[in-house]
Amino acid sequence: MTLELTHCTYRYRRGRKPVLQDFDYALPDGLSILLGPNGAGKSTLLKLAASVTKPQRGSVQLDGIPAGSRQYRQDVAWMPQDITPMPGLTAREYVAYIGWLKGMSRPDAWKRARQALAQVDLADRMNERSDRLSGGQLRRVGVAGALVHGARVLLLDEPTAGLDPYQRRVFRDMLAGLTGDIRVLLSTHDVADLAEEADHVTVVHDGRIIHHGDTGSFLALTPPGTVEGRAAEGAYTALLRNNGARA
Amino acid sequence: MKFTTALRSSSVRWAGPAVLLLAALYYMTGETAPPSQYHHWAPAIVSAPLMTLYALAYAAAAGLGVWESGRLRKAHIWESLPSRSRYRVAANILLPVVIPSWVVLLLPPAISLARSGTAPTLDSLRLPLMGMLVVVCHAIAGFALGSVLPRLIAAPVVAVVDWIAVAFTRATDPYWLRHVSGQFSDIGFGEVPRLVSLAAPVLLAGGVAVGLLLLWLPLGPRVLRGVLALGVAAAGVLGAQHLARDWPHDPPMATGQAPMDCSGVHPRVCVPRVASGNLDRAQREASRTLSTLQAAGAPVAAPDQITDIYNGPAAAGPGDRVWRMNLMTADRPHEVGYQVMVRALKFRCAEVPLVRARSVWLWGATRTGQVDMYQERRRNEGVTPETRQIESQVSDQVRDVLDRSQAAQRTWIRSNLDSCSKSATGSTT
């Protein structure tokens, strides 16, 4: 299975500088982390991959299926950075709604919503109104929404933002427990927590990829003398500094 | 937040141009009165465009106040506020909101002043300043409403209700409603709105706004703050109503404020400075007309002063010592003299037969050399077979009178001015 962005160019407004220009990316298997400073193009990449928006040039495909088609949308799940609370829906209804939007039947969506909320340790809150949940709880509802419909690709934008250490642990365990041929692309600022767990690391800067490879090759960029436990941070910082110096 | 950042992120980016465009329509479609009509009287020039734009300015401020407040609520700003004052945050957000409304109140008058070549005066700033204060009050009220109501519903509803509530007071009873709404009519030459007239709308809107601001004070229990806020708002509303309840159609105005130039004695003639180019001629005509009529035997009680009718109270001055006439626009020969002649030949009775009245005037015009002006006035009233017949009678009568001796003419004019008997063809006052 391959999710590919090929020669993609995207700009938010005509006349503005493209956020991504002639961008190529193929999502590897396993868990991939997408790193980059603010404005680098991470969220744009995820939106293109989620088929929420179309590139002005280029194509996005999953195993040859074009983005925007029904099959593509059912196979790709997207959790955005901002989760909108819904006063009219409980947490379970929220997740079930997402499942229904992705083409599940009502009974299936309802049943799977409970399971997805249990996966993110929110089963005890599933009957609570979504606008009464904390920021961290709402984010977990968003993750549950990405898991509910059994997608083959999960695109998660800042899934651990606002989570306490215990919740981050739960999330990492959940990721580790994903079975089958599920590929995960996770955009985060949480370098230290997640880089060691990931299979691949992609670093984006100024709309282009400045590093793409397995985690080992990323951590190899750590400068000597870096404090133990902060290798990922060191590697990331060094990469950005080097890239900035070359530019 | 820097002001430019606040401006860039504010609803003013999309609403401001729309509001200003609506205001600009005034010049594309609405300015029916030419600037020259106001005779360079800055307060009147300023008041004319404002008359139609107050409601728009207030409604825009209120609606956008709701919108911005809702935006802050949606971003959970108030939950994350550490030590920064709420008032400071609100002011930062509202400043870009009030600016387009201020521009609506300032720009059209500025353009009108520029087009008429008139410099602004301190008096001419009264109405715009009142409007700007009331704009702030409406923005605060909108902001308060937006903090509790969903902005997508509240913003348009508040804007429309605000606009109608202000706009409709312009032509409604009781009069006090229009005096407290912040809607002001246009004003005349030489008039300046008194400070009390401006205080009424500021008191009402300001009372409500201050009351709402008091709700945010970090002092005491909520109930106490609510009572205090309600008290202040009620005081403002009731105070404004009490102030304005006995005012007639127009609020209190200071009249006769235009600077005057005067010339001569017996009579002393005064005209607004903008028309002082005609002053000497006006004084000569007035003096000559009065003395000619007196010499001809007419019972003329000459005034001490003749002054312009626009720059004073609508009613006539005390007794007959001061005459008020249209001097400012009388820039052609004999316009002033003719008015003086008509005024000087005063009938004792309120209603006089038309032929008699016209005969008296034609006689007076002939004796003072202003026949052309008399005929022009008759032509301006419209020429019909009936009026031609009347004028024929008048001309015959006056020709006959003028052939008589001086003493006979004196007797004739006195008896015609004194008599109250009615005859044939209607009357004139």
Place this chain on the structure above:
Amino acid sequence: MRWWIGARRAGFTVPLALAAFLLPLLAVQNIRVALPSLIGSPQIALTLFVPVPLVACLMHLLESRVPAPEDSGVRPVARYDAALVTAVAVAALCCALLVAALGGTQEAAAAGRNVLFLTGLLLLGHTVFGPSAVMVPVAWLVLVVGIGFRGNVPRWWTVVPQSAHDVPAAVVSLLVFAAGLTALIFAPRKAP
């Protein structure tokens, strides 16, 4: 589908919208006020403004959504939204016609037609301006009052103050409404 209704808060907002239309309509249908226009002071029926709360409620409905899953899902949510908007607008129109038929004024019937027109404007504006398009109907009404009258006679382009029997106004209202629905269904949603 019920979750979509819950997300839109339609169970609460639709009755509110209809009540916010019907009650003011009953209250003001015989009232005209002189409003200061830029060219005179025409007598304006207050029913002209009655659709504003309903139209605002429609925008509130449309913006009560879960953007990410709806934009990346397979259900035709935009069509459901269009159906909801149509149902509310038609219900308002029926209420207005009922009020007019039960001895009310023709202004009540015109208010129903104006719901269609102003909703269409709202939806068309929504594709360009996003949620702030809720002010587009208000701006139109201000424009109409400002320059849309010659004496007390509305100009041909104003639509909303035309009498209930005016066929061109009815046709234009339907066309604008249809255009708005089309935009809602096919145009990409603008982010708030």
